[in-house]
Amino acid sequence: MKNTSVFHKGLGVPLDRDNIDTDQIIPKQFLKSIKKSGFGPNLFDAWRYNDEGYPGQDSEMRVINENFILNNEKFKSSDILITKKNFGCGSSREHAVWSLMDYGFKAVIAESFADIFLNNCFNNGLLPIALTQSEIEILMELAEQGKEIEIDLENQIIFSDETQIATFEIDPFQKKCILEGLDEIGLSLTHSHQIKEFEKRRMSESPWIFNNLDTND
Amino acid sequence: MAQTLYDKLWDLHEVGQREDGTSLLYIDRHLIHEVTSPQAFEGLKLAGREPWRISANIATPDHNVPTTNRKEGIEGIEDEVARLQVVTLDENCKDNNILQFDIHDRRQGIVHVVGPEQGLTLPGMTIVCGDSHTSTHGALATLSMGIGTSEVEHVLATQCLKTSKLKNMRIKISGELQSGVSPKDVTLAVIGKIGTAGGTGYAIEYAGSVIENMSIEGRMTVCNMAIEAGARAGLVAYDSVTEEYVKGRPFAPSGDLWTDAVCQWKTLVSDKDAKFDREIEIDGSLIAPQVTWGTSPEMVSDIDGLIPHPENESIEHALDYMNLEPGKKITDIQLDQVFIGSCTNSRIEDLREAAKILKGKKVSSSIKRAIVVPGSGLVSKQAVDEGLDTIFMDAGFEWRAPGCSMCLAMNPDQLGEGDHCASTSNRNFEGRQGYGGRTHLVSPSTAAASAVEGRFVDIREFMS
Numbered sequence: 001m002k003n004t005s006v007f008h009k010g011l012g013v014p015l016d017r018d019n020i021d022t023d024q025i026i027p028k029q030f031l032k033s034i035k036k037s038g039f040g041p042n043l044f045d046a047w048r049y050n051d052e053g054y055p056g057q058d059s060e061m062r063v064i065n066e067n068f069i070l071n072n073e074k075f076k077s078s079d080i081l082i083t084k085k086n087f088g089c090g091s092s093r094e095h096a097v098w099s100l101m102d103y104g105f106k107a108v109i110a111e112s113f114a115d116i117f118l119n120n121c122f123n124n125g126l127l128p129i130a131l132t133q134s135e136i137e138i139l140m141e142l143a144e145q146g147k148e149i150e151i152d153l154e155n156q157i158i159f160s161d162e163t164q165i166a167t168f169e170i171d172p173f174q175k176k177c178i179l180e181g182l183d184e185i186g187l188s189l190t191h192s193h194q195i196k197e198f199e200k201r202r203m204s205e206s207p208w209i210f211n212n213l214d215t216n217d
Numbered sequence: 218m219a220q221t222l223y224d225k226l227w228d229l230h231e232v233g234q235r236e237d238g239t240s241l242l243y244i245d246r247h248l249i250h251e252v253t254s255p256q257a258f259e260g261l262k263l264a265g266r267e268p269w270r271i272s273a274n275i276a277t278p279d280h281n282v283p284t285t286n287r288k289e290g291i292e293g294i295e296d297e298v299a300r301l302q303v304v305t306l307d308e309n310c311k312d313n314n315i316l317q318f319d320i321h322d323r324r325q326g327i328v329h330v331v332g333p334e335q336g337l338t339l340p341g342m343t344i345v346c347g348d349s350h351t352s353t354h355g356a357l358a359t360l361s362m363g364i365g366t367s368e369v370e371h372v373l374a375t376q377c378l379k380t381s382k383l384k385n386m387r388i389k390i391s392g393e394l395q396s397g398v399s400p401k402d403v404t405l406a407v408i409g410k411i412g413t414a415g416g417t418g419y420a421i422e423y424a425g426s427v428i429e430n431m432s433i434e435g436r437m438t439v440c441n442m443a444i445e446a447g448a449r450a451g452l453v454a455y456d457s458v459t460e461e462y463v464k465g466r467p468f469a470p471s472g473d474l475w476t477d478a479v480c481q482w483k484t485l486v487s488d489k490d491a492k493f494d495r496e497i498e499i500d501g502s503l504i505a506p507q508v509t510w511g512t513s514p515e516m517v518s519d520i521d522g523l524i525p526h527p528e529n530e531s532i533e534h535a536l537d538y539m540n541l542e543p544g545k546k547i548t549d550i551q552l553d554q555v556f557i558g559s560c561t562n563s564r565i566e567d568l569r570e571a572a573k574i575l576k577g578k579k580v581s582s583s584i585k586r587a588i589v590v591p592g593s594g595l596v597s598k599q600a601v602d603e604g605l606d607t608i609f610m611d612a613g614f615e616w617r618a619p620g621c622s623m624c625l626a627m628n629p630d631q632l633g634e635g636d637h638c639a640s641t642s643n644r645n646f647e648g649r650q651g652y653g654g655r656t657h658l659v660s661p662s663t664a665a666a667s668a669v670e671g672r673f674v675d676i677r678e679f680m681s
Contacts, residue, residue: 195377
């Protein structure tokens with residue numbers, strides 16, 4: 001059964017730390033871009049390199065931090081990030097999700113996620129999976145051993161070597177978003193009539209909210 | 218049924234539910250800045266969509282703007298990539314007819330300072346911005362949340378946020394604060410107690426006598442850092458202090474509309490019997506001045522505390538990054554730089570608090586640089602009118618033009634590698650204030666007194 005619905009099969013990389021904030025995922029100097037792509041080489045920039053990064057640099061020329069796990073030869077092709085509590089806390093920058101995806105990550109498995117980061121994941125198709133501490137420890141161990149991890153999103157199960165490691169919860173709609181990449185705005189706009197009616201009512205009840213901003217100074 | 222303030226604000230704005238069970242929450246005000254909006258405007262354009270309600274939006278550049286050479290305007294932004302982002306905001310606002318307080322406007326400033334200052338933030342509103350510190354505006358009994366760029370585009374296109382209801386948490390801070398202890402210490406003490414993920418999934422209502430006796434500016438400092446406790450929204454009930462603050466602001470209602478508005482706003486309090494999913498009580502009289510020692514806001518200590526011994530990998534890594542030894546006194550940390558500013562602490566009261574300490578004193582010669590960055594052009598003007606700029610400059614501080622500045626160091630204001638900085642900002646993450654920089658979060662008065670001593674000092678002793 002499991003082979004019929006594998007969402008992703010790949011190698012994990014353990015990032016054994018709580019509270020990894022979005023400033024670490026993508027440092028501020030890279031937020032100056034007006035694009036959504038090209039952030040991959042600067043994912044975890046301050047941890048991955050031993051020199052200070054700046055936009056537009058040739059990352060091939062930089063000083064690699066050999067001690068950082070993403071630079072370990074063993075994890076070079078890993079595309080499932082396994083980490084601990086409160087991943088993605090701090091700034092709302094969606095660039096954090098864009099950089100994880102641009103690097104090649106297909107899923108992030110953590111003990112817990114920060115709220116805004118979680119929404120940003122679903123809005124871009126990066127799969128976030130929350131598991132218990134003991135399940136995370138097992139997955140980190142499997143990643144260390146170079147064992148492949150299979151994510152069956154349809155049935156919400158994680159396997160390795162045909163063995164079930166964990167099950168996970170995901171909202172049915174969010175699952176659909178990840179699998180099908182729905183147009184969220186288009187969906188909400190099917191409620192246009194309802195929004196207009198609501199707006200009309202609010203305008204009559206609290207008109208001061210709807211003043212024209214260009215008239216005052 | 219008895220409702221919390223959050224429940225009431227939710228009910229006032231819930232348009233309905235989508236097929237997937239998420240709600241569409243109507244957004245009254247959308248604040249825009251240059252960093253998280255360009256991709257949203259581009260998305261809108263590519264899909265052939267238009268902003269739903271133009272006058273809901275207000276923009277100002279803040280993250281990238283330099284705090285020196287401002288006469289040159291956009292041309293004064295040396296970094297080409299940053300300049301393009303500010304130019305792009307200009308173009309997007311012009312193309313979509315959105316009001317912008319641009320780099321030349323005297324009202325320009327940090328978006329979270331500008332909103333309340335202009336009366337663009339009004340009680341009872343829902344407010345969003347592509348910036349996590351949008352929680353600040355909850356101090357005026359609004360439901361305000363930070364959002365990502367996809368959500369910015371969604372709000373522009375539909376005037377709604379697609380979201381689910383949060384749980385309710387109330388944090389009551391009772392008693393009276395000690396002299397010298399400020400709202401920043403209160404909000405840091407809360408984070409120290411519940412942790413940076415303590416508020417995940419919740420809206421936090423701050424209550425109790427300490428909050429009731431606090432000014433709106435102080436309440437903004439407290440709500441600003443709700444996100445540092447993991448909560449997307451922080452809230453404070455409406456009261457006469459709120460009313461007094463809003464009255465007469467440029468975009469606030471007046472005349473009959475004002476009377477009607479106040480009548481509605483008075484209901485913006487949690488009902489007596491309202492049920493909260495989690496309640497926390499803190500004795501305000503026991504809160505000491507706070508200093509963070511690590512790389513997460515929950516790594517915080519009383520000023521008279523010691524650097525802890527590492528219990529786990531996270532703390533060990535943090536102490537290593539901060540170059541601090543376990544057992545060392547907080548007051549023995551030597552400082553290199555001091556930053557007074559950010560959406561947490563750059564309002565007029567913050568500047569007054571720091572200036573009061575600095576009057577007639579000098580920044581220690583061991584401090585390489587001390588800067589003060591007012592939150593907006595109008596805060597700056599007021600400070601100049603009160604002579605605060607002179608006090609700061611006489612003491613040895615640099616007086617700068619408004620913006621986010623060294624809070625996140627996207628502009629040229631950055632720490633040097635290894636520098637320890639006493640900062641009134643909100644995040645002590647690695648590299649946040651500059652590559653290899655070491656941030657300690659503190660109140661404006663602690664920052665000022667520590668600038669004088671060159672190391673952290675207990676403001677309670679310093680004042681006596």
